[in-house]
Every structure is written in structure tokens, then in C-alpha cells.
Amino acid sequence: MTIRFETHSEMLATAIKALSARDFWTPFSEVPSGKIYGEAAKSDGLAAFDALIGQRFQLTDHPAETHIGAEVSPWGLKLDLTYPAATVEALIDASAAAQDALAAAPITTRVAVCLEALVRLNRLSFLIGHATMHTTGQAFPMAFQAGGPHAQDRGLEAVAMAYCEMTRFAEAAVWKKPQGKHDPIVMEKHWTIQPQGIALTIGCNTFPTWNSYPGIFASLATGNPVIIKPHPKAILPLALTVRVLREVLAEAGLPRDAVLLAVDTPGAEKTKQLVTHPDVAIIDYTGSSDFADWIRQNTSRKRVFTEETGVNSVVITGTDDFDGMCANLAFSLSLYSGQMCTSPQNIYIPEAGIDTDKGRKSFDDVTSGIIQAIDALLQDAQTAAGICGALANPATRDRMSSVAHEGIVLRQSTSPATNVVTPLILKGRKDGPQDAECFGPMSFVIPCTSAEDAIAQAANIARTEGAITAALYATDDKLMSLAGQAFSRAAVNLSINLTGKIYVNQSAAFSDFHVTGGNASGNASLTDPAFIAGRFTRPMRRWPKRC
Amino acid sequence: MTIRFETHSEMLATAIKALSARDFWTPFSEVPSGKIYGEAAKSDGLAAFDALIGQRFQLTDHPAETHIGAEVSPWGLKLDLTYPAATVEALIDASAAAQDALAAAPITTRVAVCLEALVRLNRLSFLIGHATMHTTGQAFPMAFQAGGPHAQDRGLEAVAMAYCEMTRFAEAAVWKKPQGKHDPIVMEKHWTIQPQGIALTIGCNTFPTWNSYPGIFASLATGNPVIIKPHPKAILPLALTVRVLREVLAEAGLPRDAVLLAVDTPGAEKTKQLVTHPDVAIIDYTGSSDFADWIRQNTSRKRVFTEETGVNSVVITGTDDFDGMCANLAFSLSLYSGQMCTSPQNIYIPEAGIDTDKGRKSFDDVTSGIIQAIDALLQDAQTAAGICGALANPATRDRMSSVAHEGIVLRQSTSPATNVVTPLILKGRKDGPQDAECFGPMSFVIPCTSAEDAIAQAANIARTEGAITAALYATDDKLMSLAGQAFSRAAVNLSINLTGKIYVNQSAAFSDFHVTGGNASGNASLTDPAFIAGRFTRPMRRWPKRC
Structure with missing residues (x-):
């Protein structure tokens, strides 16, 4: 066995300390620099990515009846990728066959596998960055960070917490x-750590690794074999992850099938069949509340962990840095075209205006301050593409059209390049219903009776519709x-x-609890x-002690 | 404010250490002795209980439109008790009104309230013992222990764990x-401890305090106001608990309505209305899986904690103390007439018999060894009543009749006193389905192909039907x-x-995790x-630090 707990035990200990503090x-630098990742890392990553294009993705000994895949790069690159695909029954059987060996492995072995996999994934961050870019539509710098080191951080965080939980009571x-x-x-x-059963992670289109790693690593560290069901449009980043995990499992003497890829194509998803399979005990899901509701209705006894729909708000009641505020919000509204679960949607502003370092600003002044900041930020087409990225899903554009058609448009969305769009800003109705999530680069500035009313409205919609982030400007x-x-x-x-350079959209592992x-x-x-x-x-075993 | 954290902080610290070790x-002695509880405790407890009989139970300032109650003592004592009763809407309104003050209270205040309440409840253990006896049918010694100190231990355990969880990360x-x-x-x-909302605890007939205290104290310590919905046949022990908690809350300057009693009568239960109320966020439930399923189907987003139906097994493959084994099992099968969630039901024995210190014993020898031990144990009517207690629910007797009618009776149940019954022992079919829980003093001895088969069958029924305990005899x-x-x-x-004197039915706080x-x-x-x-x-608040 070549995977040793000691190899990364110091990193684990530091992670555990960070969790408390x-x-x-x-441990995983977010800077895509040769100085950190090695001078050849950038070109190696690109070459490795290029070598995958148009090929059958290889997963040693993975169950497969066929090879499928239908990913389309939002950036226009022809991907033509296929992956080994098996039926749900075959996947469950393979997962079940791996179950006992994984459960029987010492905690330290499973944790060592997770840590080693994360470290190897970190070395592949450039490759994963390209894979993330061309499946999510993120620009490369963000794809590198969110798909690579930030996702690895969240994975490590889950492993560290899992280790704490498994070892906190006497054995x-x-x-x-x-x-x-x-x-x-x-x-x-005597007590045993008994895993619950097969774990299913359902990935999303926009953050395939970042949103999936916590569930994957939490389940694996605690001994549950994991079936990873990527979004059919964002398979590659998770396929690479599966490859690394299976490699490391095998090196640790554990069954590769403790991690499996459940690949499918749009319109022929395997999700429902996996969710409802009686052997699936744990489900991690990122996506719409509609489907989360379906999961809940169809899985009364399973452990279901979700990140769902929400409406994030900004409340502006005053500022001592008007330009700084507008620039900061402009970036937050533009970043990855509002396709982050942390992107703001509703901006509540008192109709009588606010006090600022630039004097009194009316509602319209504040609105146009933000719009001008967006215009300035995204003036250059290349910069715009670098910040906004590309739309992951064509449905977003339809949603924008229909929202624009119904509302008062304050800033028209522009499209500096194919699939790249800049924020659409609308005026919301005072006291009107602004209840639904409008995923994508659409925001509403909403006039409020007062600062207190603005806070109350924003908090209220968070309570009823859900929200992951909120931003406040106040003096x-x-x-x-x-x-x-x-x-x-x-x-x-x-x-x-x-x-x-700090934004409401950002959530830092080891410090920010993401979603409450x-x-x-x-x-x-x-x-x-x-x-x-x-x-x-x-579960415990107890017996009378023989003296 | 007279409730201070320091008063019981040493007890808390010791509890936290015990949780780990x-x-x-x-801290709460299970011995109903005057030396421990004070010489007058026994007579004071009985006098206090007698004073309650036939009266309206008083809860200061508790919402009440009427007074209801229909408890019947399985021991025949006329109770004639009524309690302040309010509509579900009135209870929710009162609970919601208490919510913010409870959430805003420092962790130490809420924890101090819980600790002080537990200490006061401990002083009332004789009173609570009588209340438990006459609602559950337990004999007094068990009612004292399970209704008093053992329940208080479980409450304290929950408070200690809650304190750990609330304080484990930096504020x-x-x-x-x-x-x-x-x-x-x-x-x-900065991080805040934000309670989820109103908590509902649904009590059971047989262990009104023991099964309810963990949820009540866990919710209250973490800032959720609690509505306690006792089983309509076992209100008094929880009404006394509510009284103490409301007293202590008031002394701590917190709203009494942070703990409320939702009393109802058989056939007019308020449970479903409470469960489905949108303001109820947490549900603790002890009872049948049928109703647990109903709760799950009707509460997709709530936090639901359950203890449900199960089939506990004994597997006998050999012993070096045949008489000790038979005596131990006789007690386990008789104790409180199988009305414990930990009582064994199915006894799996190899059909070819087992090796023992008394030589080879056939299947029939083992069976009759256990039956003879039961007969010997329960020979004296008073002893029988003291061990078996009384049947809490007349439905149990019907179930016994129908089970006896359908099966091969090896030991007929006897009834040494009104509502007191001794175990019914039946022969189960080899490889036959023995799937359902038969709550009450009914057990099945089941012939198996081999010791391995006995283990497999018992583990399998635990997996499919659920089980809280299992016992094994093996050399x-x-x-x-x-x-x-x-x-x-x-x-x-x-x-x-x-x-x-240690039984499979027993589960010790701070050591045994009860239900896995x-x-x-x-x-x-x-x-x-x-x-x-x-x-x-x-939830977090974050802002740029001013230098």
C-alpha cells in the first residue's frame, strides 16, 4: 500500500485548526502561476486538455456498456467527448460490491485516500481549469480557481470535518x-464507524467540482461509496476527479468502484432512477428547488443534502464610498453573468435616496451610478468576456428576453461576443412581488419606503424564497x-x-460557512x-468484562 | 436574574468529558433512596402526586381556552386530571412570540436554564415516578428510574452536546x-447561533419523559421554543416538566411560553395540525413507523428526528452459563411486558441445538430453559407485577390474542393481576416471515439451519424492519x-x-448511543x-476591517 496517512497528516491537522479558528x-494556491504550480504546469495542463478532446475518456476497469457524452462548450470549442456509461443497476451493483471493503478500511486509510486525491487534483488544476471553462462557460481565471484550488479547499474542509466527527468519541x-x-x-x-450506504452526488452545470467535492469527500471519508452523477453538460471536470480518486483508491488497496461516474445526456438523465434506488442512502444535490422537492417527495428516509434556488439581495441605505460601492456591485453583478449561487439579484434602495460621501444621491443617482460602473467595467469586449464568462445554458437568454419584455429596462444587456452577455438591469415595482429566482445576469433595483423597509423586504424574501448571500451598504x-x-x-x-477586491459572491473555505x-x-x-x-x-458491541 | 451559568457549569464540564470518554x-442517582434524595423525598413525592389527582393542573400564564385530559391509570387509580388546553393556532402564536427573546439570549443563559430545570426535575423524581407509573403502567421502581434520573441523564446529555456544538467554532x-x-x-x-424555529416534541405513551427529554432539551438549549405534545394517555410527567421549565425560564428573564404544553385527548389529537403547521421547523417523534412515514410525507423541509418501530433479536449459538443466560433473557423478556423499544422479540436458535456449560442443549431444551426461567421469575404475583408492570394500551392484549391464535404457543401468557400479563412465547416458523413488530410481551423462538444462519436472519430483519438492540450468546x-x-x-x-444484572433492554446515557x-x-x-x-x-456578518 503506497498511500500513507502520515504523508498529509500535517495538512489535515492544520485544516482542523483552521476550521475552528x-x-x-x-494549502491550494488560487494563483495560476508557474512559480507555484511549476513552470510547465500551464502548458502541460493545456496539452492534457487538448489530448482529451474528441476522445473516449478512459477510466480503468469502470463499468461500461457504452460510451456517451454530449457536452457543448459555451465558448464554441468542439469537445466531442464520450465517457464509459453503464446502466443504473450496473452502477449500483458495482458500488455495492465496493461497500464492505471501504467500510472495513481504517478511518486513516480512507482519509489518506481523500487527502492524496485532493493533492493530485491540485496538481491538475490547469487541466481542470480548462475542463471547467469549457463546460461551465466560466472564463479561465475563474474556472481555474473555482474548478481547481477553491473546490479542493472545500473538499479538504469536508475531509477535515469528517475526520473530526469520526474520531471525537472514544472508540x-x-x-x-x-x-x-x-x-x-x-x-x-466498542464502537464502529458504520457508513450509511451508497452515496449519490448530483452535480450542477455551473460549478461541477466546487459544489460536488464537499459531498463526495464527506461521503468517501466516512466510508460510503460514491456514485457521481455530473450534469450532462458538465461531465469532464468530474470525470477527471473520478479518474484520480479511482487511481488513489487502487493504490491504497481499496476497490476502484468506491467511486463511480454515472454519465448521461440531456433528455436521458439517470438522476431519478438513481435517486429512488433503494440502495442509495445519501444524496448530495445542487440545483433547482423544484427538483429538490421531487427528491424529498421520493426519498422519505434518505439523507438528503441540498443547495437550491434562492434570491440574493443587496440593500443600499448609505455609503461613505459611493464610487467604491458602485464598482464593487458592478463586478458582483457581472461576474460569471449572475450564474453563481451567491450572485445578487434584488437591489433594494430607499426611494428618497441615500447619503453618501458624494452628497445626497437619489434613487435614480444610485441606479445610474451602478449602471455606469458596469458600463465602465465591461467597456472592453475582452475584459467583458473575462469577467462575465459565457452563458452555460441557452435558457438563460430566453429568461432574459421574457424578463426584459415584462419590466422597465434600466440597462439593456449587450453581447460583446458569442454567448457572452452583460447584465440586464430592470426596475422592480415598489412593494411588488419580486419573488422568483431569475438565474443569470438579471437584476432588479427596487424602490423602498425607507432604509428599514429595504432591510425588511430583503430579509423577508430570503426567508420565504431562500437566499445564500446578502449585501448591505450603510453608515x-x-x-x-x-x-x-x-x-x-x-x-x-x-x-x-x-x-x-472582495465581493459578496465570494465564499472562502475554512472560514465562511457556505449556505447556512x-x-x-x-x-x-x-x-x-x-x-x-x-x-x-x-453501532456498539458491549460485553461483560472478564476480570 | 437568578439563574446563573456558573451554578451548574462544573456538572456541564463533567458531562462533556463523559460524552467523549x-x-x-x-449526576442523577437511579436509587430511590432517602439517603440520596432526602429523607422526606419519598413521602413528599407521593403527597405531591396525591394532591394533583382530580384537579386542574396549574401552569402559570399558559395559553388556555379550556381544560381537558383523559388519562387512565393502567394500575386502576382514578386520575381525573385536566390540563390547560389551547388551539394549535394559539399555541403557535404564543411560541412564536417567545422566539426572538429565546434566540437572543446568550448560549450560557439558555444552557443554564436547561441545567437548572434538570436539577429541579431531579428533586421531583419521586413525584415524576408516580406520574410515570400511573400513565405508562410501569412499576414504581422502573417509573422512578426511567421517568426520573435516567430521563434527566438523557436530557443533560443533549444539553452537553448542544453546548459543545454551539461553542466549537470561533464566534x-x-x-x-x-x-x-x-x-x-x-x-x-462574526457568527450567530440562529435557531431553526419552533420545535415540536411528540411524546409516547410508554416513556413520556425519557424519550422526550433529548429533543426538548436539545431544541431549547439551541434556542428553539418547544411545544410539547404528550401522548394523550401520558400527559402528567410532561406537564410537570413543562411547569418546571416555564418556572426556570421566567426566573431567567425569558418568556415562559418558550415551552408550551399541547394537550389533547384520544381521538381528538392535535398532532397532525401541529406537524404540518408552517411555523414548526423541528419535529422530535417517538412512535410507530406508520405515523413517522406520515410525518415525512407531510413535512418535506422540516428537521425530523425519529425513534420508530423495530424488531429486536436475540441470537443463541452457545453459552458457558446456561442458567445465567436463561435468567437474564427471562428478565429482559418480562421487563415492562416487552413495552420497551429495546425489548427483544425474535429469538433465533440453531435447530440442532447448542453447546453449553450444562452440555449439549437441543432447540427445545433452550426454549424450555428460558420458559422455566420466566416461570420462576414471575411465580409470585407481586414480583410479577413489579417486573412486568401493567399494559399501557388495551390494544396490546388484542395483539397477543391474535398472535396466539395464529401461532404455536410455547408459553401461555398469564395475568397475575389486572392489566399485568406475563410473556407469551411462540414458536416461529423456520425460514418463515417474522417481519412485523409485535409490540408487547410476545416473543418468537425461531429454529435456524445453523448459528451463522441465525445471525444472518437476525441481522437481516434488523436491516429491513429496523432494530434498536440485538443480543448474542456465543462462546x-x-x-x-x-x-x-x-x-x-x-x-x-x-x-x-x-x-x-445487566440487560439488553438497558441503555445508559453518556455511554450508549441509543438507536444508531x-x-x-x-x-x-x-x-x-x-x-x-x-x-x-x-449565519455570518462580515465587513472590511478598518485599520
Whole structure:
């Protein structure tokens, strides 16, 4: 066995400390630099990516009756990729066959496999960056970061939390119950970490690795074999992940089939059949609440962890840096064309305007300040493509058209390149319903009666529709405190007065709990103990101790 | 404010240590002795109980439109008790009104309230013992222990785990992200413990406090107001609990309505209305899987913690203490007439018999050894009543008749006193279906092809129907290891070779995780981190740090 716990045990220990302290830490640099990743990493990554194009993707010994795949790069590159594909029954059988060996492996072995896989994935970050770029439509810098090191961070976070949870109680105890004058009753007790069963991770189109790694690594570390069902339009980043994990499993003397790829094509998804299979015990899902509801309705006893639909809000009540605020929001609204689960959608502004360092600004002043900042940011077509990325799904464009048709357009979306679009800004109705998530580069500026009303509306929609992030601009301590309470009650993470190079969209592993699990935007939080704890149980054996 | 965290902080610290070590510990003595509880405790408890009979139960300022109650003592005592009763809407409104103050209270205040309430409940153990006896049918010694100190232990265990979970991560952090040659980005971050919402605890008839305290105390400590819906036939023990909790809440300056009693009567239960109310976020339920399924089908997004139906097994493959084994099993089968969730039901024995210290014993020898031990144990009517208790529910007797009618009776149940019945022992069919839970004093001895087959059958029924406990008698290390693996995979706690005064039915707080959460007998384990973690979230506020 070549995989040793000691190899990365220091990284694990530091990760565990970071989880408690929640300050900045990462072992996986987000800078796509040769100095960090090796001078050849960039060109090697691109070459490795190019070598995959037009080929059958190879997964050693993976169950396969056929090879399928229908990914289309939002950037126009012809992919023509296929992957080994098996029936749901064949996948379940293979997963079940791997179950006992994985469960029987020591905690340290499973954790070592996860750590080694993450380190190897990190070395492949350029390749994974290209794979992510051409399946999600992210521009390369973001695809590198979100698909590579940031996803690896979230994976490591899950492994560290899993290790904590599996080792926090005694594995064995001598239980000695006094019996007054008589001899005590003495029992020996031993506990096992018993995995729940087969785990299914359902990936999404926009963040195939980032949103999937926590569930994959949490399940695997706790001994549950994982079937990874990528979005049919974003398979490659997860196929690469499956390849690395299977390699490392084999090197550790564990069955490769402890990690499987369930590939399918649009219109012929295997998701429902996998979700409802009786042997699937754990489901990690990222996607719409509609499908999450379907999962819940069809899986009463399974452990289901979700990240779902939400409406993220910005509340603007005042600022001491008007230009900084507008620039910051312009970037947040443009970044990956609102296709992040953390992207803001609704912007609540008092109709009477706000006080700023540039004097009093009316509602229209604030709106046009933001719009001008967007225009300036995205003026150059190449820069626009670099920030906005490409639309992952054609449906987004249809949604934009229909939203634009129905509303008052304040900023028309432009398209500086194929599939690249800039933000559409609309005026929302005062007190009108702004309830649905409009996924993509669409935002609504909404006039409110007062600053307090703006906070209340934003917190309310978070409570009813779900929200992952909220942003507040305020100079008044009372308003900050009011908003803090309101968003806390709505279980939303709140960013206050962001200017400069930190954005409401960003969520840092080891520090920010991503999604709180307290509103409709998801029941799981990355990575809190609840995300881990239900994935295994602790059955006991006890017997009278022989003296 | 008279409730101080420091008062019981040492008890809390010791409880937390015990949780990790999982050795024997309890601050609440199970011995109903004047030396421990005070010389007057016994008579005071009885007098206090007598004073309640025939009265309207008083709960200061509790919402009430009327007073209802229809409890009937299985022991024949006329109770004639009524309790303040309000509509579900009135209860939800009162609970919601208490929500913000409870959430805003410091962790230490809520935990102090829980600890003080447990200590006061402990002082009332004799009163609660009588209340438990006359609602559940338990004999007094068991009612005292299970209704009093053992339930308090489980409550304390939940509070200790809740305290750990709420305090395990930094409350605040300074996050400093390097930016190469530029200044780092520095953010201040603060996290809040945000309760999920109103919690509902649905009590059961047989262990009103023991099964309810974990959920009640876990929810309350984590800031969720609790509505306690007792079984309509076992209200008094929980009404006393509600009274104490409301008293302590008021003394801590918190709203009494953070704990409410939802009383109802058989046939007019409020359970479904409470379960489906949109403001109820957490549900703790003990009872049948049929109703648990109904809860799951009607509450897709709520946090539901269950203890449900199961079939507990004994596997007999050999023993070096035949008489000790028979005596131990006789007690386990008789104790509270099989009305414990931990009572054994199916006894699997190789048809070819087993090796023992008394020589080879045939299947029939083993069966009659157990039956003779039961007969000897319950010979005296008073002893029988003291061990078997009384039947809580007349339906149990009907079930016994129908089971006896259909099967081969090996030991007829007798009735040494009104509502007191001794175990009915039947012969199960070899390889026949023995799938359903038969709640009550009914057990099946089942002939098996071999010891291995006996283990496989018992583990299999645990896997498919759920099981909380299993017992094994074996002298062969290989069989012990095989059974250990099989029951671990079925997520059942296994007791091996119990003789003497320790029984498979017993589950000790701070050491035994009660129910693993890994099979159909329940999704919750008392008290593991998963039982706590989902009851609250950790929303964050972050802002750029001013230098």
C-alpha cells in the first residue's frame, strides 16, 4: 500500500485548526502561476486538455456498456467527448460490491485516500481549469480557481470535518457501574464507524467540482461509496476527479468502484432512477428547488443534502464610498453573468435616496451610478468576456428576453461576443412581488419606503424564497445592527460595505460557512458538522468484562 | 436574574468529558433512596402526586381556552386530571412570540436554564415516578428510574452536546488574505447561533419523559421554543416538566411560553395540525413507523428526528452459563411486558441445538430453559407485577390474542393481576416471515439451519424492519466476530453474553448511543452530534476591517 496517512497528516491537522479558528487558510494556491504550480504546469495542463478532446475518456476497469457524452462548450470549442456509461443497476451493483471493503478500511486509510486525491487534483488544476471553462462557460481565471484550488479547499474542509466527527468519541470504553456494597457491573464497549450506504452526488452545470467535492469527500471519508452523477453538460471536470480518486483508491488497496461516474445526456438523465434506488442512502444535490422537492417527495428516509434556488439581495441605505460601492456591485453583478449561487439579484434602495460621501444621491443617482460602473467595467469586449464568462445554458437568454419584455429596462444587456452577455438591469415595482429566482445576469433595483423597509423586504424574501448571500451598504450603526438581526433570522450570510477586491459572491473555505441550511436555499451548510454527522452511525458491541 | 451559568457549569464540564470518554457517569442517582434524595423525598413525592389527582393542573400564564385530559391509570387509580388546553393556532402564536427573546439570549443563559430545570426535575423524581407509573403502567421502581434520573441523564446529555456544538467554532475571526505585493484583504467576521424555529416534541405513551427529554432539551438549549405534545394517555410527567421549565425560564428573564404544553385527548389529537403547521421547523417523534412515514410525507423541509418501530433479536449459538443466560433473557423478556423499544422479540436458535456449560442443549431444551426461567421469575404475583408492570394500551392484549391464535404457543401468557400479563412465547416458523413488530410481551423462538444462519436472519430483519438492540450468546470467537460485523452493518447495538444484572433492554446515557440512526428503527441517535447539529445555523456578518 503506497498511500500513507502520515504523508498529509500535517495538512489535515492544520485544516482542523483552521476550521475552528475560521481565519484565512488554504494549502491550494488560487494563483495560476508557474512559480507555484511549476513552470510547465500551464502548458502541460493545456496539452492534457487538448489530448482529451474528441476522445473516449478512459477510466480503468469502470463499468461500461457504452460510451456517451454530449457536452457543448459555451465558448464554441468542439469537445466531442464520450465517457464509459453503464446502466443504473450496473452502477449500483458495482458500488455495492465496493461497500464492505471501504467500510472495513481504517478511518486513516480512507482519509489518506481523500487527502492524496485532493493533492493530485491540485496538481491538475490547469487541466481542470480548462475542463471547467469549457463546460461551465466560466472564463479561465475563474474556472481555474473555482474548478481547481477553491473546490479542493472545500473538499479538504469536508475531509477535515469528517475526520473530526469520526474520531471525537472514544472508540472503546470500560463502563463500570457501582452497585453499592456489591461488585460493580463492568462492561467493555466498542464502537464502529458504520457508513450509511451508497452515496449519490448530483452535480450542477455551473460549478461541477466546487459544489460536488464537499459531498463526495464527506461521503468517501466516512466510508460510503460514491456514485457521481455530473450534469450532462458538465461531465469532464468530474470525470477527471473520478479518474484520480479511482487511481488513489487502487493504490491504497481499496476497490476502484468506491467511486463511480454515472454519465448521461440531456433528455436521458439517470438522476431519478438513481435517486429512488433503494440502495442509495445519501444524496448530495445542487440545483433547482423544484427538483429538490421531487427528491424529498421520493426519498422519505434518505439523507438528503441540498443547495437550491434562492434570491440574493443587496440593500443600499448609505455609503461613505459611493464610487467604491458602485464598482464593487458592478463586478458582483457581472461576474460569471449572475450564474453563481451567491450572485445578487434584488437591489433594494430607499426611494428618497441615500447619503453618501458624494452628497445626497437619489434613487435614480444610485441606479445610474451602478449602471455606469458596469458600463465602465465591461467597456472592453475582452475584459467583458473575462469577467462575465459565457452563458452555460441557452435558457438563460430566453429568461432574459421574457424578463426584459415584462419590466422597465434600466440597462439593456449587450453581447460583446458569442454567448457572452452583460447584465440586464430592470426596475422592480415598489412593494411588488419580486419573488422568483431569475438565474443569470438579471437584476432588479427596487424602490423602498425607507432604509428599514429595504432591510425588511430583503430579509423577508430570503426567508420565504431562500437566499445564500446578502449585501448591505450603510453608515448608520443602528441600521447595521437591524440588518444584522434581520438577515441572521433569515439565516443568510451578510456582507457589509464591501468595496475593493472582495465581493459578496465570494465564499472562502475554512472560514465562511457556505449556505447556512436555515432557509429555502438549501438544507446543508459547507461544511458544518450537520453536513457530516448523518453520513455514518456508531453501532456498539458491549460485553461483560472478564476480570 | 437568578439563574446563573456558573451554578451548574462544573456538572456541564463533567458531562462533556463523559460524552467523549463514554464511561459510566451520572449526576442523577437511579436509587430511590432517602439517603440520596432526602429523607422526606419519598413521602413528599407521593403527597405531591396525591394532591394533583382530580384537579386542574396549574401552569402559570399558559395559553388556555379550556381544560381537558383523559388519562387512565393502567394500575386502576382514578386520575381525573385536566390540563390547560389551547388551539394549535394559539399555541403557535404564543411560541412564536417567545422566539426572538429565546434566540437572543446568550448560549450560557439558555444552557443554564436547561441545567437548572434538570436539577429541579431531579428533586421531583419521586413525584415524576408516580406520574410515570400511573400513565405508562410501569412499576414504581422502573417509573422512578426511567421517568426520573435516567430521563434527566438523557436530557443533560443533549444539553452537553448542544453546548459543545454551539461553542466549537470561533464566534469571531479576523480573516487576512494575502495579495502578493499589495496589502492583504482583511475582513472581520462574526457568527450567530440562529435557531431553526419552533420545535415540536411528540411524546409516547410508554416513556413520556425519557424519550422526550433529548429533543426538548436539545431544541431549547439551541434556542428553539418547544411545544410539547404528550401522548394523550401520558400527559402528567410532561406537564410537570413543562411547569418546571416555564418556572426556570421566567426566573431567567425569558418568556415562559418558550415551552408550551399541547394537550389533547384520544381521538381528538392535535398532532397532525401541529406537524404540518408552517411555523414548526423541528419535529422530535417517538412512535410507530406508520405515523413517522406520515410525518415525512407531510413535512418535506422540516428537521425530523425519529425513534420508530423495530424488531429486536436475540441470537443463541452457545453459552458457558446456561442458567445465567436463561435468567437474564427471562428478565429482559418480562421487563415492562416487552413495552420497551429495546425489548427483544425474535429469538433465533440453531435447530440442532447448542453447546453449553450444562452440555449439549437441543432447540427445545433452550426454549424450555428460558420458559422455566420466566416461570420462576414471575411465580409470585407481586414480583410479577413489579417486573412486568401493567399494559399501557388495551390494544396490546388484542395483539397477543391474535398472535396466539395464529401461532404455536410455547408459553401461555398469564395475568397475575389486572392489566399485568406475563410473556407469551411462540414458536416461529423456520425460514418463515417474522417481519412485523409485535409490540408487547410476545416473543418468537425461531429454529435456524445453523448459528451463522441465525445471525444472518437476525441481522437481516434488523436491516429491513429496523432494530434498536440485538443480543448474542456465543462462546466461539469467530461467531462473535461474524455477529459483530453483521449487526454493525445493520446499524444495531449488540450486547454479547449478558448474564447477571445487566440487560439488553438497558441503555445508559453518556455511554450508549441509543438507536444508531442507521436502520428503520429511527433516524436519530441519542445523543450524537447529528441529533443537535441541524437544530440551528451559523449565519455570518462580515465587513472590511478598518485599520
